Amino acid sequence: MKLANKLRQLSIAVSTVAALGIACAANAADTIKVGILHSLSGTMAISETTLKDTMLMLIEEQNKKGGLLGKKLEPVVVDPASNWPLFAEKARELIAKDKVAVVFGCWTSVSRKSVLPVFEELNSLLFYPVQYEGEESSKNVFYTGAAPNQQAIPAVDYLMGRGVKRWVLAGTDYVYPRTTNKILEAYLKAKGVAADDIMINYTPFGHSDWQSIVADIKKFGSAGKKTAVVSTINGDANVPFYKELGNQGISAENIPVIAFSVGEEELSGIDTKPLVGHLAAWNYFMSVESPENDTFIEAWHKFIKNDKRVTNDPMEAHYIGFNMWVEAVKKAGTTDSDAVAEAIMGVAVPNLSGGFSAMMPNHHITKPVLIGEIQDDGQFQIVSQTPGLVAGDAWSDYLPGSKDLIADWRKPLACGNYNVKTAKCSGQNY
Amino acid sequence: MMLRLLVTLLMLCLSSASLAAEIETGDATLDGAFEQLLDRDFEVKAQGITALAASDNPKTDALLRGILEGGLRYLTDNKRLVWVQTHADGDHAIDALSGEDYGVYTSRKFKKFALNNAMRGQIRTLLAAEELSNPDPSVRLNAVKSMLDTVQLSDAEQFSKLLEKETDPAVRKAFGSAIALAQLNTEDPKQRHTAIAALSGQLEPTVRNALNRLAQSDPDEGVRVDAATALAEIEEKVHFYGYIETLFFGLSAGSVLVLAAIGLAITFGVMGVINMAHGELIMLGAYTTYLMQQLMPEMAGLSILLSIPTAFIVSGLVGIAIERGIIHFLYGRPLETLLATFGVSLILQQLVRTVISPQNVPVSNPDFMSGLWQINPVLSLTYNRLYIFAFCLLVFAGLFFVLKFTRLGLQVRAVSQNRAMARAMGVRSARVDALTFGLGAGIAGIAGVALSQLTNVGPNLGQAYIVDSFMVVVFGGVGNLWGTLIGGLGLGIANKLMEPWTGAVLAKILVLVFIILFIQKRPRGLFPQKGRAAEG
Numbered sequence: 001m002k003l004a005n006k007l008r009q010l011s012i013a014v015s016t017v018a019a020l021g022i023a024c025a026a027n028a029a030d031t032i033k034v035g036i037l038h039s040l041s042g043t044m045a046i047s048e049t050t051l052k053d054t055m056l057m058l059i060e061e062q063n064k065k066g067g068l069l070g071k072k073l074e075p076v077v078v079d080p081a082s083n084w085p086l087f088a089e090k091a092r093e094l095i096a097k098d099k100v101a102v103v104f105g106c107w108t109s110v111s112r113k114s115v116l117p118v119f120e121e122l123n124s125l126l127f128y129p130v131q132y133e134g135e136e137s138s139k140n141v142f143y144t145g146a147a148p149n150q151q152a153i154p155a156v157d158y159l160m161g162r163g164v165k166r167w168v169l170a171g172t173d174y175v176y177p178r179t180t181n182k183i184l185e186a187y188l189k190a191k192g193v194a195a196d197d198i199m200i201n202y203t204p205f206g207h208s209d210w211q212s213i214v215a216d217i218k219k220f221g222s223a224g225k226k227t228a229v230v231s232t233i234n235g236d237a238n239v240p241f242y243k244e245l246g247n248q249g250i251s252a253e254n255i256p257v258i259a260f261s262v263g264e265e266e267l268s269g270i271d272t273k274p275l276v277g278h279l280a281a282w283n284y285f286m287s288v289e290s291p292e293n294d295t296f297i298e299a300w301h302k303f304i305k306n307d308k309r310v311t312n313d314p315m316e317a318h319y320i321g322f323n324m325w326v327e328a329v330k331k332a333g334t335t336d337s338d339a340v341a342e343a344i345m346g347v348a349v350p351n352l353s354g355g356f357s358a359m360m361p362n363h364h365i366t367k368p369v370l371i372g373e374i375q376d377d378g379q380f381q382i383v384s385q386t387p388g389l390v391a392g393d394a395w396s397d398y399l400p401g402s403k404d405l406i407a408d409w410r411k412p413l414a415c416g417n418y419n420v421k422t423a424k425c426s427g428q429n430y
Numbered sequence: 431m432m433l434r435l436l437v438t439l440l441m442l443c444l445s446s447a448s449l450a451a452e453i454e455t456g457d458a459t460l461d462g463a464f465e466q467l468l469d470r471d472f473e474v475k476a477q478g479i480t481a482l483a484a485s486d487n488p489k490t491d492a493l494l495r496g497i498l499e500g501g502l503r504y505l506t507d508n509k510r511l512v513w514v515q516t517h518a519d520g521d522h523a524i525d526a527l528s529g530e531d532y533g534v535y536t537s538r539k540f541k542k543f544a545l546n547n548a549m550r551g552q553i554r555t556l557l558a559a560e561e562l563s564n565p566d567p568s569v570r571l572n573a574v575k576s577m578l579d580t581v582q583l584s585d586a587e588q589f590s591k592l593l594e595k596e597t598d599p600a601v602r603k604a605f606g607s608a609i610a611l612a613q614l615n616t617e618d619p620k621q622r623h624t625a626i627a628a629l630s631g632q633l634e635p636t637v638r639n640a641l642n643r644l645a646q647s648d649p650d651e652g653v654r655v656d657a658a659t660a661l662a663e664i665e666e667k668v669h670f671y672g673y674i675e676t677l678f679f680g681l682s683a684g685s686v687l688v689l690a691a692i693g694l695a696i697t698f699g700v701m702g703v704i705n706m707a708h709g710e711l712i713m714l715g716a717y718t719t720y721l722m723q724q725l726m727p728e729m730a731g732l733s734i735l736l737s738i739p740t741a742f743i744v745s746g747l748v749g750i751a752i753e754r755g756i757i758h759f760l761y762g763r764p765l766e767t768l769l770a771t772f773g774v775s776l777i778l779q780q781l782v783r784t785v786i787s788p789q790n791v792p793v794s795n796p797d798f799m800s801g802l803w804q805i806n807p808v809l810s811l812t813y814n815r816l817y818i819f820a821f822c823l824l825v826f827a828g829l830f831f832v833l834k835f836t837r838l839g840l841q842v843r844a845v846s847q848n849r850a851m852a853r854a855m856g857v858r859s860a861r862v863d864a865l866t867f868g869l870g871a872g873i874a875g876i877a878g879v880a881l882s883q884l885t886n887v888g889p890n891l892g893q894a895y896i897v898d899s900f901m902v903v904v905f906g907g908v909g910n911l912w913g914t915l916i917g918g919l920g921l922g923i924a925n926k927l928m929e930p931w932t933g934a935v936l937a938k939i940l941v942l943v944f945i946i947l948f949i950q951k952r953p954r955g956l957f958p959q960k961g962r963a964a965e966g
Contacts, residue, residue, distance in 0.1 A: 041780065043890055045788040162548065173935050203934040206894050208885040209686070211679040211815065212929050222635030224643075236790065239886045243795070247812040249802055253551045271794045277547045373546055376500065383472060383546045 031074040032067075032335055034059055035094035037105025037115070037126075042082025043206070047235065047314075048107050050265060051129060052077060054315045055104050057303040058322045068329055076100055084114045091115040095124040101335035102127065102325055104318060109133060109175050116141065123337050127325065129317035131260060131282075133179035137394040137407030137416035139341065143364045144321035145314060146283055147392040148183050154369040155258050155281035156184060156230065158384050164256075165225040166197045168217050170233055173202040177232035180260070184230060186398040197225065207237045210244040218248060221255040229257040238262050239270050242278070252277025252373070264310035267378040275374045283353075283367040284316035285380040290354035310378070316352045323349040324359055345410060355389060362407035362416075364392025454509045455527055459485040460493075464504075464511070467497075472546050479549055483556045489527060491560055498553045502526060503540035514540055555580070567598035574604040578611060578636045586612035607632055614640050619650040626653065630660045631667070633807040638664055671809040676926055682815040684922020685822035686884065688915055689877040690895040691902035692826060695914040696870035697749075699903055700846045701863065703757055704764055706771040708899060709892025710778040711749060711871045715741035715878020716887045717782060720791045731796035734879065741875035748778075749871020753864050761863075775896075779889045790888035799883060818880050825876060826915055832869070833911065842866045846909070905945050907955030917956050921945075 036055045038048035059073045067073055076098045080087040087106065094100045095118065103119075104127045106112045112128055119126050119140040131146040156167075169184055171177025181200060188198060199220050201213060221227035233241055238259070245257065251274075258279040264286045267275075286297065296319065301307040328344035329335055348358035357365045366389040372380025395402040395417070404421045408414075415425035453464040463485060466478030479497075482490060496502025496513065504511050505523055512523040512532065520534035545553075554576065561573035577585075586609050593605040610628040613621050626644070629637050641664070644657035690712060697705045718741040722733040752774055760767045799814045833839035841862045844852040853859050881891065906917025921941060928937040952958070 040788070041783065045783065046790060046888060049788045201933065204938060206890070207934060208894065209683050211682065211812070212676070212926055213934065215675060215679070216930065222639075224635070224639035236886045236888065236890070239790065240884060243814075243884070244812070247800060247802055247814060248810065249804075252547050253554070256547055265789075268789070268792070270792060274800075277550060381544050381546070 031072045032069070032329075033074050033076050033098055033100040035091075035098065035100035035103035035105070036075055036077045037080060037087065037091055037094065037103050038107065039082040039111075040077075040079040043235070044082040044107050044111075047265065048082075050309075050312075051104075051107070051314055051318055053304060054300070054318050055322070057300065058319065060303070061299065062322075062326060068326055069333070069335075080111070084108075084110050087111040087114045088118050091118045091126075092122070095119070095122045100124070101329075102340070104129070104321065106130070107314075112141070113175075125325075125337050125340060127318070127321035129314045129321060131313070133176045134183075134392075134394055134396055135179060135399070135402055137362050137364075137409075139363075139409060139414075139416060140337070141363060142321060142324070142344065142359065143392060143394075144317040144324075146367060146369075147364055147394065148180055148396055149393040150283060150367055150369055150390045151260055151281050152180050152184055152230070153187060154386060154390070155260070155279070155371060156187065158279075158281075158371050159228045159230075159256070159258060160191065163226045164228040165193070166199075166220065166223065166227040167193065168199045168201065168220060168227065168229040170201045170203070170213070170217070170229055170231050172205055172207070172232065172234040172237060174205070174234070177202065177234070180232050181230075183396045183398050190398065203233070203237065205234070205237070207233075208240045210241050214241070214244045214248050214250065217255065218250060221250075227255050229255060231257050231259040232261060233259070234261050235266070238266055242270060242275050245278075246274030252279070258371075263312040263314075264378065264380070265312045267374065268310055270378075272374055272378045273376050276376050278374050279371055279383075280374070280380060281369065281371050282313040283369060284313045284351070285370055285372045285382060286311045287372070287379045287382060288353045288370070290352060292350055292354065293352045296352055320349060320351050320357050320365065324357075324365075328359075341409070357389070360391050361410045362392070362394045363409060364394055366391045452506070452509055453504050453511055455511055457485070457487055457527070460487055467543055472549070475544070475546075476549055476552060479552050479556070491557065493526065494553050494557060496526070497543050497545065498550060498557070500542060503542055505532070505535065505539060506541060507539070508532065512540070562592055567601050570596075570598070570601045571604055574601065574608055575634075578604075578608055578634060581608050581611045581636075583612050583615040607634065607637065611636065611640055614644060619653050622648070622650070622653050623656060626656045626660050630663060633664060633667060633671075635807065638668075668808050671806065675809055676930075677923065678811055678815070680923030680926035681919060682819050682922070683926055684919035685819040686881070687898055687902050687922055688918030689818070689822045689825065689880050690874075691899040691906075691914050691918055692829060692911070693870040693872070693874035693877060694899045695903050695906070695911055696829075696873065697867055698900070699909045699911075699914070700842060701866055701870075702764075702846075702908075703761075703867065704768045704771065705752075705757075705867075705870075706768055706896065707752060707775040707778060707892075708871075708874055709894070709896035710775045711745045711874035711892070712878040712881060712895055713782065713887075713889070713892040714745045714748060714778070715875030716793070716882040716891055717786065717791070717878075718744045718875065719879045719882040720793050720887055723793060730794050731798060734796055734799075734883070737879045738876055741879045742872040743875075745875025745878065746868040746872030749874075750864050750868040752871070753867035757867065758860070758863070775892065779892070782889045788889065790886045793882045793887050795883055814883055818883065821880055825873065826911070829869075829873060830911055838862075838865060838869075842869075901942070901945055904949065905955055907957035907959065909959040910955070910957040913955055913957035920956075 036052050038052040039045050040049055040052060056075055059075045062068060063072050076094060078090045078094060080090045091103065094103055102125045106115060106128050107130050109132050115126065116138055120138065124140065126141045127144055128141055129144050131151050132143065134147040167188055169181045171181055185198060203213065217229060256277065256279055258281060260281060262280050263282060297311055300311055301309065324344055324347050325340070327347045327349060328340045332339040332343040344359050345361050346358065348356045351357040351367065353368055355368060357367055359365055369386045369390055370382050371384040372382050375381050394407040395405040397403045404419050405417045406420060407416045408418060409416065418425050452468055453461060455461055460482065463478045463481035466474050466481060469475055482494060493502060501513055502511065503514055510532065511526040513526055515522045515524050521537060523532040523535050525532065558573040558576045561569050564570050564573065589605050589609045589612065593602060593609065596602050596605055606628060610625040613625040616622060626641065629641065638661065641657045641661045645654055645661055648654045648657065693711065694705065694708050697703050697708065719734065719737040722737045722740060723730065726733045756770050756774065757767055760770060795814060799817055802810045802812045803816065804810045833842060841857050844857055845859050845862045849859055902918045902921060903914055905921065906913030925937050925941050928940055932940060
């Protein structure tokens with residue numbers, strides 16, 4: 001009796017599941033699925049949750065405008081939990097099982113490197129919204145964050161213009177700071193900075209005891225030449241770093257710190273009074289004055305139901321990336337990866353600082369570079385802006401291995417690492 | 431006639447120009463300066479500051495300071511320069527020149543002057559010259575010190591005059607250094623000799639740099655030698671203070687380790703429970719501090735003090751719940767305990783993420799914990815580290831007292847040494863287990879309060895400290911509080927001694943390697959427990 005009961009229950013359950021499956025399949029035909037691959041738990045949840053919400057907002061807005069190609073967009077959210085191999089698994093699940101048309105996601109370079117082979121194997125598209133170290137151009141990835149020449153180099157130029165002669169390159173110990181610092185070191189030396197005037201320092205992820213390093217920076221900066229710190233310190237570790245700077249009495253007038261990973265979101269976790277005047281270089285600040293930005297901030301506050309929440313650069317990158325993808329799909333008339341990738345090159349959409357950003361043939365975009373000084377309310381005062389847009393450079397001109405390489409995905413070249421000296425495409429995928 | 435027409439025309443032009451201006455003060459020089467200050471170009475803004483400083487308006491200094499500190503704002507509706515004054519009914523706009531009260535404005539209506547670092551430096555230098563004759567000696571001292579970097583030979587005379595009037599010894603000394611620094615640039619080598627003699631033993635970086643310059647490139651041989659000798663003497667002192675600084679850094683890094691580990695020394699050390707959720711108990715303490723600050727946002731200092739007992743109770747209760755609910759059933763099965771408490775740690779983390787926020791939360795430092803204690807120009811200790819070191823010793827002493835001299839402590843030791851015998855003597859071992867675990871957890875909560883002042887408060891706070899905590903307890907010797915203290919401080923110092931020449935990443939690795947080797951040699955740690963308990 002009991003067994004029969006159980007069997008009956010089981011069969012009901014099975015048929016329900018099957019019915020649901022069919023319903024889903026039927027639904028799938030009417031919607032275009034958009035994959036969102038951002039960590040919602042673990043270390044990176046701090047930064048990535050916001051990007052997931054941004055994508056949901058953008059998709060909702062697009063649906064209000066009538067969707068795309070006459071279909072509604074349907075977000076598919078997965079949680080790779082800040083676990084790099086899990087990123088690859090979840091990416092495969094999104095593409096192969098959920099059949100998403102496109103994926104927006106990843107934050108750290110290591111997570112991007114982890115999903116790259118999956119996207120190339122299954123020929124799907126990824127929009128990557130974070131500033132990164134460059135030295136990469138994949139057929140399947142669109143880099144909407146800044147390459148080093150769109151952030152690091154202009155930042156150093158700005159400080160050089162203000163008489164800085166001695167440089168501390170401080171970073172977290174992983175691929176982005178190491179590559180960026182290598183490029184910056186080569187750049188500074190090319191500009192005539194002596195090796196003695198460059199100090200390079202790496203710290204582990206989440207480093208919290210900054211006493212000796214800050215004391216070292218103080219000593220290094222007391223040699224009578226104007227000194228600045230170029231910080232590629234990532235995420236969490238910034239809060240204790242800035243606190244220690246404040247406590248040891250290093251103000252932005254003595255030794256300014258220019259950061260590439262500190263934005264409004266990171267500052268919302270700290271008391272910014274001791275930090276006034278320290279700098280950050282980005283392609284977008286919440287304080288940018290433009291009608292597009294006002295609309296975006298208003299929409300964000302309404303969507304997240306909290307008008308204290310800030311907006312930041314990677315959010316803008318998703319805004320640009322998503323709109324570019326929408327335009328490209330409209331142009332191609334399909335969501336097929338190859339057709340969209342072909343159509344998206346040259347597409348230009350409004351960015352939030354009042355101009356237009358265009359997708360370049362190397363899968364990077366054009367952006368303005370802004371330098372901002374931290375204010376006591378956690379916002380940035382823009383102190384410098386490049387006169388025009390800067391096109392992202394996939395391969396740095398300052399590294400010996402990459403200065404001869406270019407990326408151009410237009411036919412007939414269609415190569416991510418074409419060597420102009422040997423006239424060969426190395427064929428290396430990523 | 432013609433002339434008068436021209437003048438009228440000109441005045442019309444001028445008045446229409448001032449109509450277009452965004453700020454009207456009634457003083458044409460000030461209006462011009464502020465118009466430049468509102469320009470988008472920072473070069474023009476800087477010229478505005480110069481123009482403002484050149485104005486003979488008696489309020490100029492106050493205005494400059496207001497721009498620097500952000501208290502001076504302007505209103506767009508009546509174009510007046512105003513001070514913000516907070517009253518019970520809101521922020522009032524008080525005219526900066528006439529003192530008239532314009533009533534309440536919302537914060538968005540007050541427009542601020544945008545500055546950059548160069549301009550802040552410019553204003554500070556302008557103000558420093560005025561501050562040299564400020565009645566407050568500490569203001570004068572700071573003003574002299576801020577001028578040391580840019581001191582010129584031509585300044586010597588002015589400083590000498592001020593020195594004659596000066597009565598405060600510290601300020602006199604600073605004026606002396608400033609004059610000597612200025613005189614390093616004189617033509618006469620003899621005067622340079624005297625200046626070097628006056629500067630010997632001074633640790634200011636400016637002095638060191640100036641002497642270094644002289645030692646390398648002075649035209650006079652004797653001056654070069656003199657400067658080099660003075661420099662060597664100073665460098666020796668700098669090195670000495672450098673060692674003291676490293677020692678302090680080590681002790682403070684160690685005190686953080688001890689604080690994080692000391693709760694574990696009870697749960698793991700005394701009870702033998704591998705509690706992977708220890709880090710999350712610390713995190714709960716830190717979040718308690720955050721919530722206390724939310725409750726009383728105006729009183730950062732008081733809320734920190736109140737957080738200490740509150741965090742103890744919160745984490746302690748959670749600890750007792752974990753013990754009663756899970757660990758209680760798993761005594762004697764370390765692997766299961768490890769897995770179960772690891773599960774608990776994940777649950778607690780996700781709980782905080784869902785209930786509060788996946789983002790880090792801001793915990794502000796009370797004023798008494800910010801800043802530094804400047805002992806001399808090369809040695810300064812930060813207050814937050816000093817307090818946390820003292821706090822660590824206090825917690826250790828308190829815990830030591832509880833374990834050695836209270837009834838609970840006696841029972842804890844009895845149960846951990848011989849459970850069966852203790853039970854036979856009438857000790858309710860289950861209750862003691864719960865209380866012991868609660869005590870360890872509560873101490874972890876207190877550690878969280880301290881850590882909230884140093885590092886990020888976020889869901890991952892605990893994970894960063896769990897490995898370090900186990901490391902300290904195992905290194906110090908399981909079951910020995912002294913071991914935890916000495917072990918933690920020792921590891922902190924070792925880490926900081928290595929950091930300058932290996933870098934932070936390698937220093938951490940080397941410490942771990944050292945502990946692995948050490949444990950091979952002395953498996954029971956630095957201070958092994960002796961007697962029968964050690965065998966059980």
